[in-house]
Amino acid sequence: MEDLNTKAIETLEFQQIKNQLQHYLVSAAGKRELAELxxxxxxxxxxxxxxxxxxxADILRLEGGIPLPQLKNIEPQMKRLKVQANLNGTELAQITAVLQASMAIKNxxxxxxxxxxxxxxxxxVVDQLTTIPTITKRLVQSIDPDGHVNDEASSHLHGVRQLIVKTENEIHQQMQHFTxxxxxxxxxxxxxxxxxNRYVIPVQVQYRNRFGGVVHDQSASGQxxxxxxxxxxxxxNRLRQAQVEEHxxxxxxxxxxxxxxxPYRMDIAANAKILGHLDFINAxxxxxxxMKASLPILSDKNQVILRKAKHPLIPANKVVANDIKxxxxxxxIIIxxxxxxxxTITLKxxxxxxxxxxxxxxxxxxxxxxxxxxDDIFTDIGDEQSLEQNLSTFSGHMDNVKAILGQITSHSLVLLDELGAGTDPKEGAALAMAILDYIGTKGSDVVITTHYPELKVYGYDRxxxxxxxxxxxxxxxxxxxxxxxxIPGQSNGIEIAHRLGLNSAIISEARSLVSDDSQDLNKMIGDLVEERKQAREENERLQKLVRENQQTKAELEQKLGRFNEQRDHLLDQxxxxxNHQVSQAKRKANQIIHHLRQMEVKQGQIKENELIDAQGALNALHQDNPRLKNNSVLRRAKQKHDxxxxxxxxxxxxxxxxELLSQRGHHKWEVQxxxxxxxxxxxxxxxxSKSAIRQSKAEKEQKERRHTGAVHTTQTRRTSARLDLRGHRYEQAMSELSDFIDHALLNNLGTVTIIHGKGTGALRKGTQEYLRSNPRVKSFSYAAPNAGGDGATIVNL
Known part of the structure; x- marks a missing residue:
């Protein structure tokens, strides 16, 4: 591994990127690593x-960054410990900060x-941190972050400082007699x-003999x-002695x-370096x-494909993004x-x-x-607007290019600004083409800028x-x-001069001196540029539309996923x-039916008002589905509540x-x-409606005729004297128990057995609660041990 040449790093202003990184560092070790970057x-x-x-970047997005405090350079302290020197409070506080940060980062x-x-x-990297909890705790207990030694550092120090406080209080009490x-x-x-270091009072010079004692100082005026x-x-004296003991x-x-x-100085030094590295990553x-920067992908084919690349040192409101391949x-590339x-900015x-x-x-x-x-990046980029440029510019550029050509390899990048400039245009263009040919034989990647039109043809032919x-x-x-x-660059000099108001005769003569081929080439380039601009704008519009559609799609998919989850959850609920309401309604209905049968047995017939009450109780079990309120098919039902x-x-x-008599409040009515x-x-x-009233009266008269005699029931099924509820849900079991008891009574069974099992005891408890509430149950008890014990109940009807 080798570093790249410093000239390219300096020319391309990489140091300014490092300067921006500097602002985000909080540790001396991190700043040292940046300096070496x-x-x-x-x-x-x-x-x-x-x-x-x-x-x-992931940690910054998820957790707001790695929580690192300000950390000083502790290398001098480590060197002093190596020679068995004692550290002062400030130095120990700085080491304590490193140890505390190491534990915090681990956690x-x-x-x-x-x-x-x-x-x-x-x-x-974090696994390499060494934590020393016991020593860290001792240091935190003994040293303040500012380096002050705490009273709790030792019992001796604590006692001495208490004595100092006591003595100072006594001195102030004595001094109050004078002040x-x-x-x-x-x-x-x-x-x-x-x-x-001794407590004194300021006495006027003429009264010095009234207090006695020792004179320690005199004011500038002598008064x-x-x-x-x-x-x-x-x-x-006692205070001074205590202060010496404190020291x-x-x-x-x-x-x-x-x-x-x-003994841990090597580990502490390594921790400081690791924390500095984490600080550097954080920065x-x-x-x-x-910068709103993104992760670059290292190309397998060693290609550069930059999409919407921006120069990082140009303000965001001024920089223009470009695609570079x-x-x-x-x-x-010949620009x-x-x-x-x-x-030049594109090169940089x-x-x-x-x-x-x-x-x-x-x-x-x-x-x-x-x-x-x-393997290296070589540059020859000069400031074209520099006032220091003179006739020696060409020589300086050629010296630099000569050095570059002697170092490049097949894995080098060469950036040359205004190649061949500063000499005769014909010779400069020829020299530029020869240099490009030589770089091509070396296999290096190269990007140059030039004014020479001959290089446009060169770029087209290669x-x-x-x-x-x-x-x-x-x-x-x-x-x-x-x-x-x-698309090669278009020459716009004559056109610009024309727009600046140069004499039209001069413009016409200049155009006549330019060959028809050059004018046609400029026109062709102009058309290409315009078409390319339109294509780019259309492409940007389409890309923006695609991004918006993709974002909308992602949002819809996310919302659909949430909707499906919520729907499934609501359906389950x-x-x-x-099921719970059906079970409760069924249980209440069974109780009503049971009550009717009791009245039938006791009275021989059921009165009309009792049937009405029973019917009302059954009607009360009905509950409307609130989700149907917004159903378009049932909107007509709203008229029934007008x-x-x-x-x-x-x-x-x-x-x-x-019949409605009057309204009471917002939602209540007085009804006859x-x-x-x-x-x-x-x-x-x-x-x-009135038709519904007539139909209801007819049904009522028919009901009265049907119930003029006694209510008779018939046996609808053959009833067993044994009911097994094991494995049934609670609501289902209670419903089956109610039906079973009713049919047992209709079949004149005196004793029945309910098998509910032991399990959690829920079925057993529910069975017994029902049996207690049923007045037709004479008594009940658990079965004999050899017949199921408390897993079955014997019922006497």
């Missing part, structure tokens, strides 16, 4: 670096692994200050003396912590997001056309994006763009060479900065709810007809039912 030519190394950047990626986030290479009360008038200021009163001298205790703590981490991901059968059209865009890719960075091109792996130009608007003759592959005073209605819960007046919710009412 340079494009390489080893495919495996490039792929690994791109994989790391891809991991960083962060462990959580990502739990979330099943698939990464490519970073987990292997407050009658003695305060002898002070320049009623304050307590410090001189020579104030800073005196340590005699009464606090002993306290200050010694701090040194002991620092020495202990330094010796504690010395590459953040830069890619800021180089390599394979198209190993040379012709006038100045200021964007030829190709070269800089290739350098970025070979440095493991994302590129400012559309996803799916491919890059080659060149099978591995393609002409290109920068697009100009045919109406305004202003550059659009779009690269047109396959509906089935479950319907209520007005005097309307005949059916009270659904009672199965009775009535026979001799009764009742307040009914309008959801329980249904408007009926």
């Amino acid at each position: 340079t494009p390489v030519n080893d495919r495996a190394t490039i792929q690994q670096m791109l994989d790391e950047t891809t991991d960083g 962060f990626f462990a959580r990502m692994a739990e979330k099943k986030v698939q990464l490519r290479t970073i987990p292997d 407050h009360g009658r003695n305060a008038k002898y002070l320049s200021d009623p304050i307590v200050t410090v001189r020579n 104030t003396l800073y005196i340590e009163p005699a009464s606090v001298v002993d306290y200050n 010694q205790a701090v040194l002991e703590v620092l020495a202990e912590l330094s010796s504690l981490i010395t 590459k991901a953040r830069l890619a997001k800021q 180089l390599g394979g059968k198209q190993s040379a 012709t056309g006038p100045n200021t059209g964007g030829k 865009t190709l070269g800089l994006l290739q350098l970025m890719a070979q440095a493991g960075l994302f590129i400012t091109a559309q996803e799916g763009s491919q890059v080659a792996v060149f 099978t591995d060479t393609i002409n290109a130009s920068m697009e100009f608007d045919q109406e305004t003759l202003q550059p659009t900065y779009h690269l047109l592959l396959g 509906a089935r479950s709810q319907a 209520f007005h005073v005097g309307d005949p209605v059916l009270v659904k819960s009672y199965g009775q007809q009535g 039912i026979g001799i009764l007046r009742m307040e009914i919710d309008e959801n329980d009412l249904e408007k009926i």
Whole structure:
């Protein structure tokens, strides 16, 4: 693996990309790795670096990036530990930050692994981190992030600092006798200050003898003396002694912590380097997001296929995207056309994006763009607008080209700006063609810019060479900065001069001096450019439409998937709810039927009002499906709820007809039912027609005739004295139990057996609850142990 030549890196301004990366780094090790960053030519190394950047981009998208704090350079500390030196608090705090970050990063990626986030290479890097939990905890407990040694660092230090606080309080109490009360008038200021690490008071010079003690300092004017009163001298002595002990205790703590981490200095240094590498990956991901860059694909055929490539250093609101294709059968591109059209920027865009890719960075091109792996990139690009250009420019360019031609290989990329410029046009064009032929024999890929029209024919005649130009608007003759592959540049000098108002006679003579072939060629190129522009605009419109359709399709598919999931979920819920409601309704219906049979047995006949109540109870079991409310077929049913005073209605819960008397509130009506007046919710009412009323009366009269005698029942099936409910669902089992008991009674069976099994006990509990609620059940108990025990119940009717 070799680095690429520095001249191309400098000319293509790769350093400015590195400067942008610098803003996203938070660690000294990461900044050091950035400083060493340079494009390489080893495919495996490039792929690994791109994989790391891809991991960083995924983490940035999913988790907001790798959570790294500011980390200082700890290499000097590691060298000092190597010679058994003791570190100060600041140095230990910086090492503590590295150890804490190592543990935090380990935990962060462990959580990502739990979330099943698939990464490519970073987990292997994180696995190399060494965590030292015990020592890290000790350091965190002992050292603040600013390097201050905490009281908890040692019991000795804690005791000494408590003594210092106590002594200082005693000194301040003593000093209050001087700063407050009658003695305060002898002070320049009623304050307590410090001189020579001892507490003193500012005394006016003429009253120095009133306090005694020691004079430590004097004001600039000489009018104030800073005196340590005699009464606090002993306290200050004790304080100073305690401060000396504190300093010694701090040194002991620092020495202990330094010796504690010395055996791990290699691991700590390696951690700092790994964290710096992760910081560097994080920065590459953040830069890619800021640039809206994408992952380049390393071409298997070593071709460059850039889609909508943009120069990364030009502001987004000014840069123009271009498609660039180089390599394979198209190993040379000749870009012709006038100045200021964007030829040089196109060269730099190709070269800089290739350098970025070979440095493991994302590129400012559309996803799916491919890059080659060149063993080196050579450039001869000069600033055409530089005021320093002079007659020696040609010689300088030729020296540079000579050096390039001596180094190129079949895997090199050559970028030459204004090849052959600075000399006689005929000789310059001939020289340019000869240089291109030589580069072709070496097999290098090459892109050049030129003004020479002879090279347009050269590009047309060579099978591995393609002409290109920068697009100009045919109406305004202003550059659009779009690269047109396959179309040579058009000469617009005479036309531009004409539009600038040059004398028409001069313009006519100039056109007459230009050969007809040149004019026809320019016209042909102009037509091609216009057609190409229209085709490009149409293609962009169609691509935009395709992207919109694809996005719409993806959204619809996503919504359809959610709809199907929600539909299936709602259907499952509906089935479950319907089964539950059917089971409850069936159970209630069975209870009503059972009640009717009891009345039949006891009374011999059933009264009309009892039938009405039973019918109402059965009607109340009906529940409308709310999903049918919006059904277009049933919209006519809404008319049945358009209520007005005097309307005949059916009270659904009672199965009775009535008449609306008045509205009570928003959703309630007063209804006349026979001799009764009742307040009914309008959801329980249904408007009926007069024909329905007549039909109902006829049915009622027929019912009364049918029930004038006693109600008779007949045996409908042969009933067994044994019912097995095992393996049945709860609702089904309860329904079968009710039917079984009814038929047992109709067949005059005195004793029956219900086999419900043991299992979870749900069937057994439900069976016994039903038996308790049925008044026709005389008694029940579990079967004998040899007949099923508590898995069966014997029922006496």
